[in-house]
Every structure is written in structure tokens, then in C-alpha cells.
Amino acid sequence: MKKSKLGQFYTPDNISKLMAKLITSPSTKEPLNIIDMACGTGSLLTPLQKILPNSNFEACDIDSENIEYLNKKHPNWDKKNINALSQEFKKEFYDIAVGNPPFIKTKTTSHIANLIERNYESTSLKNSSTVRAEIVFIAKYIESTKIGGMVSLIIPESIVSNEKMKFVRTFIFKNLSNIRLYEISSRYFDSAEVKTYLISGRKTVNPDHNISIGHVTANGDIIDDREISKKFCIERADIKYLSHLEQIKEMRAKYLSLGDLTSSINRGNKTKNQLEKENTVFFHTSSFKEFTSSNIELEGNLDLIKKYSPKHVAQKSDILIPRIGRKCHQHQVFISEGNAVVTDSVFRLNVPESLALKVFDALQTEENQFWRDLHSKGSCTKLLTTQDIFNMPLVGLTR
Numbered sequence: 001m002k003k004s005k006l007g008q009f010y011t012p013d014n015i016s017k018l019m020a021k022l023i024t025s026p027s028t029k030e031p032l033n034i035i036d037m038a039c040g041t042g043s044l045l046t047p048l049q050k051i052l053p054n055s056n057f058e059a060c061d062i063d064s065e066n067i068e069y070l071n072k073k074h075p076n077w078d079k080k081n082i083n084a085l086s087q088e089f090k091k092e093f094y095d096i097a098v099g100n101p102p103f104i105k106t107k108t109t110s111h112i113a114n115l116i117e118r119n120y121e122s123t124s125l126k127n128s129s130t131v132r133a134e135i136v137f138i139a140k141y142i143e144s145t146k147i148g149g150m151v152s153l154i155i156p157e158s159i160v161s162n163e164k165m166k167f168v169r170t171f172i173f174k175n176l177s178n179i180r181l182y183e184i185s186s187r188y189f190d191s192a193e194v195k196t197y198l199i200s201g202r203k204t205v206n207p208d209h210n211i212s213i214g215h216v217t218a219n220g221d222i223i224d225d226r227e228i229s230k231k232f233c234i235e236r237a238d239i240k241y242l243s244h245l246e247q248i249k250e251m252r253a254k255y256l257s258l259g260d261l262t263s264s265i266n267r268g269n270k271t272k273n274q275l276e277k278e279n280t281v282f283f284h285t286s287s288f289k290e291f292t293s294s295n296i297e298l299e300g301n302l303d304l305i306k307k308y309s310p311k312h313v314a315q316k317s318d319i320l321i322p323r324i325g326r327k328c329h330q331h332q333v334f335i336s337e338g339n340a341v342v343t344d345s346v347f348r349l350n351v352p353e354s355l356a357l358k359v360f361d362a363l364q365t366e367e368n369q370f371w372r373d374l375h376s377k378g379s380c381t382k383l384l385t386t387q388d389i390f391n392m393p394l395v396g397l398t399r
Contacts, residue, residue, distance in 0.1 A: 014220030020047040023150035032095035037084035100154035101137035152200035176201030179211040259390035298338030329372035362394035
């Protein structure tokens, strides 16, 4: 997908055709009211027009060049050069709503705050100075669709897997039935950092209990299609995680978690660049590669605690693991001597000294590294959250 300067990823033909196929059928009656609120060059509406030639198409975009292109290419469409984020759309008016909204932050205006308040079960989001645009668009698309109408969107993986986006998933699963959620092949993206999903469903007041999950190949084909309960998808709905759900449940039931042994999991509060400027001894994600052994001695001493908070200083018997990085699930070190300030990209695990080596041994197992890989989020640069680490089963330490 080609990314525009406004944060949009233009949708390739195979994905556009698949989305149209998922939300139409031979029995679909016309004319219908169809909208794309961030239409770009109209790639999502074009295959729908071929299937539903007698319907009404509304194409909105903030970029005037896109609208000029559409005026020539699709003169019969209703084109609007507007910023849909600030536009009030008719509620429950459209029969079909499609979109690949921009993946950017936007200012939380009073209009957006009101939209959030009436749609999402989130008390803090409306008071934030900024909000992710895709959160706003999801609410707008679903709110503007008729009961029984169809919605099909491209959304980033963060909406699907991030624990802070649970309220968005709750909203989607509550308002859509017959949901299909498919991870899109990374071949479609110029930026390896972006992983996206296709989600479609029928707007409802009586939500069902299951969703279909799977993958979309580079050819636009659906593979690995299967059903799974919505209750499991509220916490996380990414395919990688859901595909190993039974194995995750077995590990949690069998082994103690890190959170069972300690409440002290800290990450640094300063970046590598900040600590370099302060000319201090620090430990960053790149530091893991600097040691040939996983049992290491650090160069600093306890004088660091006088300058920095003790919770940010690695000490003897601590365990350090990366919070972020391409291979954050593969690394861990045990501090045998010395001290260093940890950066904001490193977790410091402070467990009872009598259990420290057992915990460290557990972290080195293939099962644990598999678990961390499964819970890391992101396409290229991966991320582990504090909650992920608390919930991490320690292989060898049975309940």
C-alpha cells in the first residue's frame, strides 16, 4: 500500500475487490446509499460500483487533488472535499460504509469528544488532547450505518491487539454481527512497521457470539478461515495470538506467572540519547548484544542510586529483558555484579533472590521465548507491555 502525506494507505485492487465481495450478495437490492469518508482515489468504492451500478456513492476526502481526480473519473458520484474528522454525518443513513482511514493522531475537538462519549465506554479518552484518527473513524462509520447495513474497514494491528484498545474492540463486537477479521499479507505495504487487518460485519442491535478469523494472501484469497468466540477476542484479536489460544491457556494453568512472584517490574524513564548526554553507565536494548554470556557484570556502582531512582537502576540478582525491538523475545540477562541505569526500552525484573536464578532459567526456555514472541506486538519493531510480563508463565515453576 502506498502511504500518502496525510497518513492514508491507498488500498490495492485485490483488497478492494475482496471487501466488496464480503459485503454484497446476489440478493442485494438497489439503490443503496454507500459512503467512504476518506476515499483517496476511490479504490474501495470502484468495485462496489461495478456490483451495484444503480446505487448512490458518496466520496469524501480531505485532499483536493483526490477530489479533482474523482470528478473526472467518476462524475456521477457525490464528491465532498471535506475533513471527515470534523464532519457530522447522518446517523443510521448508509446501507454500506467502507474505509481505509488514516493512521494518524488528531486533535480532540468538542465534536470528537462528543462522538467518543456517545459511542465508547472510555472515560479518559474524551479528555485527552489528541486521539487516534482511526478510533474516530470507526465510530463514525458504524454510527452512520443503518441497522442491517454493512461496514468494511482496514484497521491497524493496534486496534486489534493493543490492550488499551479493548474499548474499541468492545464497541465493534457489540455493534456488528457476522464479523470477519482477516490479517492482510505484509506484501501490500511499503512500510514494514505497519500490519493491518480487514474487518467487515453487519450492523446489529442483537450481536452474535462468534467471529471468523483468518489471513488474506498476496493474491487476495482468504486462508486459515475459522470461527472463534468473541469473548476471547475482546482481550486480543490478532490472529497470531488467537491461533495459539489453547496452548496459552495450558501454560497459564500449569505454571506460575511472574506476577505471582513479584510486583516489581520497572522500565527506565529516560531514553538512550538522554543517558548518553548525562555520561552515565546505562543498559539499553542494544546492550544485550554486547555480552557473550547471559550472566553479566555491569560497570556502574551503587552511587547511581544517589542520582537516579533505585527502581531505574539495575542491581545484583536483577533480570533485564527488552521491552521493544525486533527480537525482544529472545534476550534476557542476569546481573551477577555491578549496576547500570536502564533505559525506557528495558524492563528490570526484581524477584526474590532465592528465586532469581529459577526465573532466569525459565526465561531462557524455548517455551517462554515462544510465549513472549506470541505476545509481542508490531510487525517489525515489536513491543512487550508490562501486563504481558506480569502474565508471563515461568516454565519449570509449576503451580
